[in-house]
Amino acid sequence: MSPSSSRILPxxxxxxxxxxxxxxxxxxxxxxxHRSVIAGPGSGKTELLAQRASYLLQTGLSPFPRRxxxxxxxxxxxxxxxxxxxxxxxxxxxxxxxxxxxxAFAKSLLDRFGQILPTIWRPRPKYEILLTxxxxxxxxxxxxxxxxxxxxxRADIEALTVKAFERTHLLGAPLANDPPTNMTPPQWAANxxxxxxxxxxxxxxxxxxxxxxxxxxxxxLNPVIRRAVGLTYSHLFMDEFQDTTQxxxxxxxxxxxxxxxxxxxxxxxxxxxxxxxLAMDEPFSAIEIDFGAIRSSLLNNYRSSPDLVRIxxxxxxxxxxxxxEPVSKAIATVSGDSCALWEFSSVSQEADRLAGFIEAxxxxxxxxxxxxxxxxxxxxxxxxxxxxxxxxxHGLSLRNEAARIGSLSLQDLLSEKLSKVLxxxxxxxxxxxxxxxxxxxxxxxxxxxxxxPHDERAQRRxxxxxxxxxxxxxxxxLRPVRDEAxxxxxxxxxxxxxxxxxxxxxxxxxxxxxxxxxxxxxxxxHLAASxxxxxxxxxxxxxxxxxxxxxxxxxxxxxxxxxxxxxFVGLDDGAWWSFEEDEIEGxxxxxxxxxxxxxxxxxxxxxxxxxxxxxxxxYHLLEKANVDITTH
Numbered sequence: 001m002s003p004s005s006s007r008i009l010p011x012x013x014x015x016x017x018x019x020x021x022x023x024x025x026x027x028x029x030x031x032x033x034h035r036s037v038i039a040g041p042g043s044g045k046t047e048l049l050a051q052r053a054s055y056l057l058q059t060g061l062s063p064f065p066r067r068x069x070x071x072x073x074x075x076x077x078x079x080x081x082x083x084x085x086x087x088x089x090x091x092x093x094x095x096x097x098x099x100x101x102x103x104a105f106a107k108s109l110l111d112r113f114g115q116i117l118p119t120i121w122r123p124r125p126k127y128e129i130l131l132t133x134x135x136x137x138x139x140x141x142x143x144x145x146x147x148x149x150x151x152x153x154r155a156d157i158e159a160l161t162v163k164a165f166e167r168t169h170l171l172g173a174p175l176a177n178d179p180p181t182n183m184t185p186p187q188w189a190a191n192x193x194x195x196x197x198x199x200x201x202x203x204x205x206x207x208x209x210x211x212x213x214x215x216x217x218x219x220x221l222n223p224v225i226r227r228a229v230g231l232t233y234s235h236l237f238m239d240e241f242q243d244t245t246q247x248x249x250x251x252x253x254x255x256x257x258x259x260x261x262x263x264x265x266x267x268x269x270x271x272x273x274x275x276x277x278l279a280m281d282e283p284f285s286a287i288e289i290d291f292g293a294i295r296s297s298l299l300n301n302y303r304s305s306p307d308l309v310r311i312x313x314x315x316x317x318x319x320x321x322x323x324x325e326p327v328s329k330a331i332a333t334v335s336g337d338s339c340a341l342w343e344f345s346s347v348s349q350e351a352d353r354l355a356g357f358i359e360a361x362x363x364x365x366x367x368x369x370x371x372x373x374x375x376x377x378x379x380x381x382x383x384x385x386x387x388x389x390x391x392x393x394h395g396l397s398l399r400n401e402a403a404r405i406g407s408l409s410l411q412d413l414l415s416e417k418l419s420k421v422l423x424x425x426x427x428x429x430x431x432x433x434x435x436x437x438x439x440x441x442x443x444x445x446x447x448x449x450x451x452x453p454h455d456e457r458a459q460r461r462x463x464x465x466x467x468x469x470x471x472x473x474x475x476x477x478l479r480p481v482r483d484e485a486x487x488x489x490x491x492x493x494x495x496x497x498x499x500x501x502x503x504x505x506x507x508x509x510x511x512x513x514x515x516x517x518x519x520x521x522x523x524x525x526h527l528a529a530s531x532x533x534x535x536x537x538x539x540x541x542x543x544x545x546x547x548x549x550x551x552x553x554x555x556x557x558x559x560x561x562x563x564x565x566x567x568f569v570g571l572d573d574g575a576w577w578s579f580e581e582d583e584i585e586g587x588x589x590x591x592x593x594x595x596x597x598x599x600x601x602x603x604x605x606x607x608x609x610x611x612x613x614x615x616x617x618x619y620h621l622l623e624k625a626n627v628d629i630t631t632h
Contacts, residue, residue, distance in 0.1 A: 007060045016088040018047065018052045022300045028264065029055050034293035036241075036284050037266040039597030040326055041312065042303025042562075045266045046077075049237050050084035056235055057093035066234040070099040071252075073240045075415040077560050078104075080298075081239070086443070091453035098233075100508075102248050103208040109215045113225055116176060117218050127204035129515065130197065134566040137162045140193060147188045148414075155486075156185035165189065167278055171209050174250055175217040209278065211248040216254050230259030240559075241267030243274035244283045253290055265289055270319040271559070276523035286347035299324065303331040303562055303598050311339055311601075314592045314625040319584065319589050320615075322548060334365075334599045341571070341603040341622060344632045349388035350606050353632055355568060358550060361565070369396065374552040375593050384552055387569075391550065399549035401557060406522035411557055413522050414545060417507050420493050421448075422523065423541060428466075429473040430537040433557035441466055448502040469497050478529035480540040487528040491520060555589045558596050567604070568596040571618065574610030583617060590618055603627075 010030070015021050021029065025044070028035055031053045044590065049070060049268075056062040068210035072078040082099035089097070100108070114123055141162065143477055146154035160169075169186040169514050170193055179191050197205045206214070219226040236256060238244065244267075256263065265287050272279060280286065287293045301309050305552055309328040316323040344350035358372050376383050384400045391398040401411040428437040442463065445451075451458045473493065481487040495503075503510050510516040530543040579586040594601055603622070605612065612619060622629075 008058050010055075010059045010061065013055055013059055015051050016058075018051070021051060022298065022440055024296055024298055025051070028052065028296055031264070032061075032262070034263045034287070034291045035265070036288050036293040036295045037264065038268060038284070038295065038297040039266050040268050040270065040298065040301065040316070041592075042301040042330075043298035043326065044300070044302050045239070045298070046081055046084060048298065049081055049239065049264070049266065050088055052235075053085045054088045054093075057089055057096060062096070062234040064096070067096045067098055067232055068235045068237065069105070069233040070097065070237040070239065071102050071105055072099065073102060073243060074560055075101055075104075075417070077239060077422070078415070079236075079415075085483045095453075103211070104508050106208065106212045106248075106251060107230070108324055109218070110211050111508060111511055113218055113222070114214065116222065117214060118221070120179070121175060121198070121214060121217060123198055123204040123206060123214070129204055130205040130207045130210070132166070132207045134162050137166055141165060141189065144189060144192060147185050151183055151188050152185035157189055160186055170194075171213060171247055171278065174220070174254075175213050177217070177221065178201060190316070194275045209245065212245075212251050216247070216251045219251075220254050226255060227259070229255050230261055231281070233261050236261050236263045237264040238263065239267070241265040241283055241287075242269050242272045243267070243279045245274075245278040246280050247278065249280060249283060249286060250281070257290065263287065263293065265293065269321065270296075270316050270588060271592050272585065274556075295395060297324065297327055300329050300525075301326040302329045304328060304595065305330050305334075307332060307338040308594075308597055308599070308601065311536050311625040311627065312591070312595055315587070315594060315621055318587055318621055319591060330598065332599065337628050338599065339601045339603075339622075339625075339627050341605065341627055341629045342492070343629065344604060344606045345608075345632075347386050347606050347608055348355045348390070349632065350604055351387045352393070354387070354604070355390040355394040355396055358391075358565075358567075359396060367445055367564060369516075369548060369550045370546070373549050373558065373561070373563040373566055373596065374398070374550060375555055375566060375568045375596070376552070376570055377589070379575075380552050383569055387552070397549035398552055399546050401546070401551050401553040405526045407518040408522045409557075410526070410546075411474075411553065413519070416519050418495075418503060418510070418516065418519050419523055421493060421498060421503075423545065425470070425473070425494055425498070426477075426537065426541055429470045429477065430541075438466075441468060445498065448498065448506050465497075477537060480534055480537055481528055482531070484524050484528040487531070488520075491523055491527065495520070555593045559592060562596055562598055564598050565600040565602070565603045566593065568593050569604050570609055571603045571605050571615060572607075572610035572612050573614040574586060576615045576618075579614050579617075586615075586619075587617070590621075 021342050025048050028037055030047060037048070039048065053068055056068060061067055070078070070081055072081065078099045078101050082097065083097070085097045086094045110123070115125065131255050142158055144157055147157065165186065169190040180187060183191065184397065197210065197423070210387060219229065238252070265284070288295060304312065306328040308325055313323065313325040339374060342353065344353065361367055362369070374383070374387065380402045388398050399410070401409065403410050405413050408416070424437060424440050424444065428441050431437050445462060445466065446453065446459065449462070451462060453459070473490070476493065477490055481490060500516070504516065527544060531540040534543060562612060576586060
């Protein structure tokens, strides 16, 4: 038995940290079978998974030394879930909870076992992550040349679309141990892409979906490793399951279909916004057929006010006629319209009105810039150019979260583990009252260095080291950095204290290639920029994390976040040019944008940006929900 607190009988277990769970949620927490959970926006799916982990770990139903694996799509979602479990469990129990992204999970397996793949599929030990896009595939197909005459002609390659090449031929099916003897032209093109990526350059270059396919083959061919991975985990949680790709699902099925691991898949089929990124059409049906998972729904909404939930249900029914209206458990706190559509004659008028509105609401209700978000369909930089001057005039800052800082977007940089660790240490160093910064840093370093919570001597030694480091860093950083050279110096000092090897060991993404160095470069640039024009480290770090600015982001990047007020700018054909091509995904994106709000949603339209013929369906839905339309 794990050296943890005494076990609780399942019948005596109660939810931890919350007063109660809705009956459906409690049933899922107690389940001893595979479950398929439809969890709408604001339904508390992170809390559900944290409570299920607590139940399984504290009752011993996940027996030591087996572990629980939670797979999320986004790094911050994985981090948040792990933090929630740590808050609710004894440290030794929480240490048996692995919360990873799909990409990190697959990469960790490739890094450990990849060199036993068959020669034709074996990557070099040192490989780089390949960031694929439409242009990369288009360039590859355009420069590929004709296939061997026994296979086809150049026209066969020219007939391939980028979408079909990637989705169907390159990644659409599990890899075969040996390439087919009688290849079709598309198969030949896909085989050439694999061969070039694996073997014909100075380094191996692999995208994360390619890594997923290689790992699935690796485990399919090696039952001993497959069984070892299955035995490691008593339970598997899959978050945002509606966006699971065929690559990811095939990997999970290969590993766990023959194991006794119980799966809990949680998501919302009304929030499927990743079909462009190879998401499956019907993942819930697949897991119910393949694993016999039992479907359940969560019925409460803890995020949005009753009026917003009423409007959300109108949108939900457009996506699923069987959708049950959730029960709002939130209290409305705003006066006036909770949802409205504002029409403007010019983009400058729109920008000024929005900035003035946010300024007034902040003063009236004591809200902060981060209580608001500006959402756009695409190309946030184009909107930022118009909005920023108006926001500045009203004493506000607007921050484009999609802006590139070196190799990363700003939002991705702030989600990086290294960035989070270093910011915590900087805040500890500058704080006169350590408080939660001390607790966070102590727990993070203990985890990175593999120090048991029960090793009192090691914990005291770490506390002394942390205290000494904070004191020394405070002496070095009397004022914010003045340039990138100073930023690099303080970051290097901090990384040396944390331990580069410890970071690489704990986080698979930092083990291969130059990703850790790229993250450091982006941090240096961003820290130097954040320190410009400020007088204190508090201001510099607040700027670094964006506490003093209204965020601007796309719908896709808003997933998993919530805000007091959501302002969606640009409900027009120009922004939604592809809506008619896939109305289901477009409406799902619209639904996702709407459901980020806790209290209020505002939409804006300006005829100068485009008509609203293609998106008429969305306007009909707003009219059906009795949303007020005002011309300014």
